Amino acid sequence: MKEHHLLKSCATQDVVSTKMDYISYDSRDIKTNTLFFCKGKGFRPTYLSYAKENGAICYVAEQPYPEGKGMHALIVSNVTKAMSLLSAAFYRFPQDDLFLIAFTGTKGKTTSAYFLKGILDKLNGGRTALFSSVDDVVGPKPEDRFKSSLTTPESLDLFRDMRRAVDNGMTHLVMEVSSQAYKKNRVFGLTYDLGFFLNITPDHIGVNEHPNFEDYLHCKLQLMVNSRKCIINAMTDHFDEIYAAATTTTNPDSIYLFARNDYDNPDLKRPIDFRFASVETDMCETKFKLYSETDAARNIPVEGNYSLKMIGDFNEINATAAIIGAGLAGVNYQDCYDGIKNVTIPGRMETLTTANHGTVIVDYAHNKASMIALMSFMQKEFDSPKIIVVVGAPGDKGISRRAGFSESLSLYANQVFLTTDDPGFEDAQVIADEIAAGIDHDRCQVMIELDRQKAIAEAIKGAKDDDVVLICGKGADPYQKIRGVDTPYPTDIKVAQEVINKLEN
Ligand SMILES: CC(=O)N[C@H]1[C@@H](OP(=O)(O)OP(=O)(O)OC[C@H]2O[C@@H](n3ccc(=O)[nH]c3=O)[C@H](O)[C@@H]2O)O[C@H](CO)[C@@H](O)[C@@H]1O[C@H](C)C(=O)N[C@@H](C)C(=O)N[C@H](CCC(=O)O)C(=O)O
Ligand SMILES: Nc1ncnc2c1ncn2[C@@H]1O[C@H](COP(=O)(O)OP(=O)(O)OP(=O)(O)O)[C@@H](O)[C@H]1O
Numbered sequence: 001m002k003e004h005h006l007l008k009s010c011a012t013q014d015v016v017s018t019k020m021d022y023i024s025y026d027s028r029d030i031k032t033n034t035l036f037f038c039k040g041k042g043f044r045p046t047y048l049s050y051a052k053e054n055g056a057i058c059y060v061a062e063q064p065y066p067e068g069k070g071m072h073a074l075i076v077s078n079v080t081k082a083m084s085l086l087s088a089a090f091y092r093f094p095q096d097d098l099f100l101i102a103f104t105g106t107k108g109k110t111t112s113a114y115f116l117k118g119i120l121d122k123l124n125g126g127r128t129a130l131f132s133s134v135d136d137v138v139g140p141k142p143e144d145r146f147k148s149s150l151t152t153p154e155s156l157d158l159f160r161d162m163r164r165a166v167d168n169g170m171t172h173l174v175m176e177v178s179s180q181a182y183k184k185n186r187v188f189g190l191t192y193d194l195g196f197f198l199n200i201t202p203d204h205i206g207v208n209e210h211p212n213f214e215d216y217l218h219c220k221l222q223l224m225v226n227s228r229k230c231i232i233n234a235m236t237d238h239f240d241e242i243y244a245a246a247t248t249t250t251n252p253d254s255i256y257l258f259a260r261n262d263y264d265n266p267d268l269k270r271p272i273d274f275r276f277a278s279v280e281t282d283m284c285e286t287k288f289k290l291y292s293e294t295d296a297a298r299n300i301p302v303e304g305n306y307s308l309k310m311i312g313d314f315n316e317i318n319a320t321a322a323i324i325g326a327g328l329a330g331v332n333y334q335d336c337y338d339g340i341k342n343v344t345i346p347g348r349m350e351t352l353t354t355a356n357h358g359t360v361i362v363d364y365a366h367n368k369a370s371m372i373a374l375m376s377f378m379q380k381e382f383d384s385p386k387i388i389v390v391v392g393a394p395g396d397k398g399i400s401r402r403a404g405f406s407e408s409l410s411l412y413a414n415q416v417f418l419t420t421d422d423p424g425f426e427d428a429q430v431i432a433d434e435i436a437a438g439i440d441h442d443r444c445q446v447m448i449e450l451d452r453q454k455a456i457a458e459a460i461k462g463a464k465d466d467d468v469v470l471i472c473g474k475g476a477d478p479y480q481k482i483r484g485v486d487t488p489y490p491t492d493i494k495v496a497q498e499v500i501n502k503l504e505n
Pocket of ligand 1: 025026027028039040041042043044047149150151152153154178179180181184204208209
């Protein structure tokens with residue numbers, strides 16, 4: 001703590017053990033000889049009393065608490081930074097035994113992470129750990145895979161699970177790093193072997209997230225500062241700031257750029273290392289080619305043709321990033337090809353075909369940029385079909401998404417069913433009305449059906465042969481977040497499949 005200039009004062013108790021056997025930030029999870037962190041907006045001093053009663057012997061906090069009398073006390077200037085450093089030490093620095101890879105970006109983190117895990121598993125025989133917003137994987141057995149609750153876990157949980165991964169024989173870790181992770185110091189002190197910047201568009205701005213776009217960007221840039229090698233999508237907005245952040249700690253010869261084959265930026269002061277070009281995309285397969293354009297890129301033998309089960313031209317970006325990462329981790333072309341070709345991701349571009357009601361797709365698009373990426377791909381792929389969308393915006397967060405939905409739906413959708421998506425403490429009807437108010441009703445017919453299952457049923461029932469139904473925003477979530485409770489929900493794909501079965505059998 002002293003080394004990091006975090007320690008303000010340290011009070012020890014002669015009669016209390018100094019051996020900590022457990023660490024926790026939750027008074028409901030305490031064992032004998034626990035080190036307890038007092039952190040967070042919702043922290044109450046009674047939690048410390050409760051922790052002490054149950055066996056906590058030391059607390060770490062930004063101020064002394066009378067409730068901690070008789071305990072060791074470490075008073076620090078920043079408790080979340082302290083928690084990250086102390087957790088790493090408590091779990092014996094598991095990061096030192098893992099090849100560490102992180103993705104950031106507004107969109108594509110989960111997909112890229114799954115792609116890269118698929119490839120690395122070829123190299124290490126299935127010993128790639130994963131921390132994603134869908135699943136976390138800390139070992140090779142089925143019981144080592146579990147649903148994640150945050151995109152990037154709280155630091156203590158992160159280091160604990162990294163330790164589990166190392167003890168289970170995992171050699172690589174692929175993780176998503178959200179902007180909140182840096183804002184809340186969940187990854188403070190971690191340096192990645194490879195860090196990826198996929199893209200940035202306005203999102204996650206609001207009372208519970210970032211105060212403004214600058215703060216959102218600033219947090220995301222930290223991944224570039226904290227990575228030994230940086231891989232950047234040269235087509236992203238704010239490229240100059242991202243590249244500058246990377247160069248603060250990384251020599252330009254350890255920074256790799258990639259872009260689509262026809263992308264041109266005359267202001268770019270260095271060559272693009274890798275380019276990719278679509279070869280063929282249909283509703284079953286995406287084929288594209290990756291080209292090495294510089295000597296640095298040619299040293300990484302991954303040039304060649306690739307095929308993906310994941311449809312959507314935007315997935316070529318995610319796949320290119322993952323393949324470059326695999327190449328840098330020592331995977332050859334053939335293993336990259338074999339490793340990526342069958343990867344699928346729950347709730348992303350899951351396609352159902354129907355006999356008479358068009359094509360139905362469940363996807364996790366839930367902001368303007370991803371809605372545009374999805375709908376423009378459908379428009380191209382199906383030669384301007386009727387596009388019917390089922391979507392809702394969450395409550396309590398991402399408020400800017402609502403205007404983004406109105407805008408993108410007005411541009412591409414013919415009909416939308418506005419519905420419920422994690423309303424939290426807000427009223428789903430008010431959210432739907434807000435989105436509806438921004439839609440150009442001459443271009444897109446608006447229906448409001450707050451029962452998500454009914455909205456999906458109505459959308460599919462009304463679709464004709466050549467239409468496309470896009471069920472957006474929830475992906476594979478098996479719940480609706482309502483007033484602080486995760487209310488069970490069957491998942492969009494199950495609901496859609498049932499509707500189709502009833503209509504067609
Ligand atoms: C805004 C934010 O980052 N909040 C996270 C944070 O909350 P916090 O530190 O303020 O803690 P709190 O919930 O107010 O509770 C205070 C403390 O009291 C403790 N407590 C509570 C009750 C009790 O009886 N006893 C007790 O000791 C709690 O364990 C906690 O340590 O720490 C908690 C875990 O320690 C997280 O669950 C919580 O994430 C909330 C739920 C969340 O949804 N965060 C979202 C915004 C988020 O982080 N999303 C990103 C993805 C979005 C992006 O791309 O940026 C993500 O990485 O998932
Ligand atoms: N590179 C991309 N550019 C634009 N849109 C994308 C891209 N990749 C995926 N998408 C869209 O975004 C959705 C979410 O993708 P994914 O889960 O990989 O992103 P994410 O960064 O993990 O998102 P989140 O932070 O919201 O969890 C996809 O279902 C797809 O519609």
